[in-house]
Amino acid sequence: MSKTTFSKIGIVGAGSMGSNMALLFADHDFQVSIFDVNSSNIDETLPHLKKQKNSQNISGYKDYDKFVSSLGSNNEPKLFLFSITHGSPADEVLKSLSPYLKKGDIILDGGNEWYLNSERRQREMKEKGVGYIGMGVSGGYQSARRGPSISPGGEEDVLEKVMPVLEKVAAQWKGKPCVTRIGPGGSGHYVKMVHNGIEQGMLGVLNEAWELLFKCLSTNLDELAKIFEGWNEAGELKNTFLVRIGAEICARKKPTGTGHLLNDIQDKVVQDADNSEGTGVWSVQEAALRHVSAPTITSAHFYRIASAARGERLQFFDMIGGAAAAKKQHLEKNEERAEFIEDLREAVYCAFLASYCQGMNLIARTSKDEGWGVKLKECIRIWRAGCIIESEYIADLLEDVFEKDKGIMNVLLAEKIASEIQRTMPALKKVVLRATEWDAHIPCMSASLEYFKYCAGKHLPAMFMEAQLDYFGAHSYDLKSEGAGEVKKGSHHTEWQPA
Numbered sequence: 001m002s003k004t005t006f007s008k009i010g011i012v013g014a015g016s017m018g019s020n021m022a023l024l025f026a027d028h029d030f031q032v033s034i035f036d037v038n039s040s041n042i043d044e045t046l047p048h049l050k051k052q053k054n055s056q057n058i059s060g061y062k063d064y065d066k067f068v069s070s071l072g073s074n075n076e077p078k079l080f081l082f083s084i085t086h087g088s089p090a091d092e093v094l095k096s097l098s099p100y101l102k103k104g105d106i107i108l109d110g111g112n113e114w115y116l117n118s119e120r121r122q123r124e125m126k127e128k129g130v131g132y133i134g135m136g137v138s139g140g141y142q143s144a145r146r147g148p149s150i151s152p153g154g155e156e157d158v159l160e161k162v163m164p165v166l167e168k169v170a171a172q173w174k175g176k177p178c179v180t181r182i183g184p185g186g187s188g189h190y191v192k193m194v195h196n197g198i199e200q201g202m203l204g205v206l207n208e209a210w211e212l213l214f215k216c217l218s219t220n221l222d223e224l225a226k227i228f229e230g231w232n233e234a235g236e237l238k239n240t241f242l243v244r245i246g247a248e249i250c251a252r253k254k255p256t257g258t259g260h261l262l263n264d265i266q267d268k269v270v271q272d273a274d275n276s277e278g279t280g281v282w283s284v285q286e287a288a289l290r291h292v293s294a295p296t297i298t299s300a301h302f303y304r305i306a307s308a309a310r311g312e313r314l315q316f317f318d319m320i321g322g323a324a325a326a327k328k329q330h331l332e333k334n335e336e337r338a339e340f341i342e343d344l345r346e347a348v349y350c351a352f353l354a355s356y357c358q359g360m361n362l363i364a365r366t367s368k369d370e371g372w373g374v375k376l377k378e379c380i381r382i383w384r385a386g387c388i389i390e391s392e393y394i395a396d397l398l399e400d401v402f403e404k405d406k407g408i409m410n411v412l413l414a415e416k417i418a419s420e421i422q423r424t425m426p427a428l429k430k431v432v433l434r435a436t437e438w439d440a441h442i443p444c445m446s447a448s449l450e451y452f453k454y455c456a457g458k459h460l461p462a463m464f465m466e467a468q469l470d471y472f473g474a475h476s477y478d479l480k481s482e483g484a485g486e487v488k489k490g491s492h493h494t495e496w497q498p499a
């Protein structure tokens with residue numbers, strides 16, 4: 001581990017991530033100055049921070065002048081951490097902070113940011129001699145407090161200076177910090193974006209399993225918590241963060257009154273639709289732009305978009321006579337129920353794997369396109385702890401794949417992955433079939449099944465699509481007799497109907 005170069009840090013943004021990272025850095029003996037353009041955020045957060053351990057290391061600021069001065073004398077290089085909303089809020093803050101920045105200062109942008117914004121800011125800051133690191137921080141606010149998984153990207157000499165700081169505060173796995181130099185430019189934010197894309201897919205899959213158990217099989221929430229706990233204890237879903245917190249969420253009772261808290265929660269995910277988070281949208285956009293098939297991730301996204309529009313959903317529900325509501329099922333025999341739950345566990349794993357494969361293929365593609373040299377094995381390593389997509393079995397599998405083939409572009413083609421898919425796809429198919437009969441919502445599981453099916457399609461009906469495209473668009477085609485061929489326009493055209 002390298003030596004720490006900074007002992008002070010200026011955090012901009014006293015929201016849930018920023019304030020918890022203030023405590024994290026304070027625990028690691030950094031002098032922390034926390035600033036927010038909205039002074040009421042400091043008024044609200046500081047008293048709370050001051051009640052915590054090591055709070056003597058934290059001071060709050062409401063104006064840039066005092067904030068920057070608190071970090072040292074004029075010629076002392078300063079380290080800043082942004083924890084603010086992506087896009088124009090981060091641009092506004094950077095513009096206001098800019099007059100105070102000096103050569104040698106470094107900004108760690110710890111928000112979820114569009115990688116091209118990070119690259120633009122890197123160029124702007126470079127002109128002033130200021131380093132700018134686009135830095136993914138994963139694990140939500142609990143890990144921000146205890147140690148997150150961190151994916152920094154930027155210029156090598158700047159990364160060199162901040163790695164000792166990040167190694168100190170990152171989550172640890174087997175004695176190693178869950179942080180690595182991802183690569184140049186916006187690669188750090190890009191990898192975090194894909195992490196959130198994978199997360200989106202996994203969240204989608206698990207919410208489908210939850211509905212099948214809760215609504216279709218009428219499993220009560222305490223029993224459901226036990227099922228998820230069991231899944232998290234052994235087998236392919238062992239030590240999977242989202243399954244573990246899923247069990248806690250099912251079991252949680254209301255703080256007042258009786259009953260489970262979950263029963264009161266509305267069925268809307270709005271953070272994509274209201275633009276407060278961008279990573280989901282960008283992952284979908286990037287998968288399309290880079291020509292990487294990622295249907296688990298994209299289906300999860302479009303499902304979330306539809307979930308946000310509850311008003312429209314209710315209207316449409318009435319219009320089609322409730323045909324789309326998940327139905328209660330009575331699996332007569334206990335063994336039949338147990339068998340279904342076991343199939344469901346395998347199906348969840350198989351679809352989680354689909355989400356991971358799609359995400360890793362996207363990183364591989366973009367890293368090659370951009371010449372970033374991202375080490376996929378390292379991405380998996382830093383996602384082992386302090387992170388939302390933590391999943392031990394999948395990480396073991398993929399680390400091994402990336403160890404053996406560092407340049408792999410499509411992880412489906414790794415023997416180990418293919419054999420896992422072959423082994424668990426029948427369970428996924430059984431679950432999709434049953435769930436379809438039961439009118440359960442399965443956008444991600446069904447998309448994952450289709451993904452594996454068409455990625456392994458020896459004779460796709462795309463031959464018919466290709467003919468149609470040639471009919472009306474003269475797009476031309478390859479002939480079967482010409483073999484697999486390249487990914488490029490074919491050389492044959494038929495004049496199906498003269499114009």
Ligand SMILES: NC(=O)C1=CN([C@@H]2O[C@H](COP(=O)(O)OP(=O)(O)OC[C@H]3O[C@@H](n4cnc5c(N)ncnc54)[C@H](OP(=O)(O)O)[C@@H]3O)[C@@H](O)[C@H]2O)C=CC1
Binds near residue numbers: 015
């Ligand atoms: N929550 C999470 O689990 C994670 C979040 N992130 C990312 O970390 C960043 C912070 O997230 P989080 O703490 O959850 O969000 P919060 O909403 O709690 O905090 C966001 C902060 O940004 C400030 N802000 C918003 N708009 C502006 C603006 N125009 N100018 C200056 N400041 C502004 C907010 O101030 P105000 O309250 O006045 O709006 C607030 O201080 C985001 O980029 C998020 O994507 C990353 C990993 C996990």
Ligand SMILES: O=C(CO)[C@H](O)[C@H](O)COP(=O)(O)O
Binds near residue numbers: 139271277
């Ligand atoms: O970055 C995160 C975790 O890693 C945040 O929790 C973020 O809110 C997740 O949002 P999304 O599912 O929309 O990507």
